[in-house]
Amino acid sequence: MKIFLSVLVTIVVLILIGFIVMYSGAVNVSVLEPPSGLTKWVLSTTMESSVESRAGDIDVPDLTGEEMIQEGAEHYISMCQGCHGAPGMEISEMAKGLEPIPPHLYEEEELEEWSPAEQFWITKHGIMMTGMPAWGTTHSDEEIWNIIAFLRKLPQMSAEEYQLLSSEIKSGKEGESHWEDEEHEHEH
């Protein structure tokens, strides 16, 4: 009975401390003073474990198709580059003001850190309370896999290759020419 009472008192005290922290304004939500040390570790470890445990069952399709990668590149340039950057391209001012700052998805470590299934899960579901949106609300799984196919190639691209690809895609959209081959010409 005594043990039960002391456990109960401890729980009540902890809940009270929680309320005091919440309502007193002790927590600074400013992005200019981002969390560090223990808080940062708690947040990033929670995020990583959440993604790992949810991405485990996802079946990964073949991501090597040229067409997939091309489609993915179009999406990346219009939807992701501003926040995540690209070879030779800086992230936008908006992205610099986010906490955490969006990681450079074009760096080799990204491929080592995250599997394709994990990247797919993150892109589809987003990451709560960061700037990372859930693209699954507006895009099909197929479209998201195309983006992942491109993400797996991105770290091997040079700044020149990316520039060329980007300008070809943009001019293709304006209807002047389609990027790379004649295969697509019938679409115009």
Ligand code: HEC
């Ligand atoms: C408005 C900014 C923004 C846009 C646009 C955006 N992201 Fe993100 N993304 C983020 C932020 C911020 C994080 C870091 C979240 C974290 O670390 O908890 C992130 C993390 C990620 C990660 C995990 C990588 C890592 O190392 O943590 C992947 C994968 C990712 N984004 C893919 C994409 C893709 C693909 C697109 C485009 C379809 C995209 N993002 C568009 C802000 C953005």
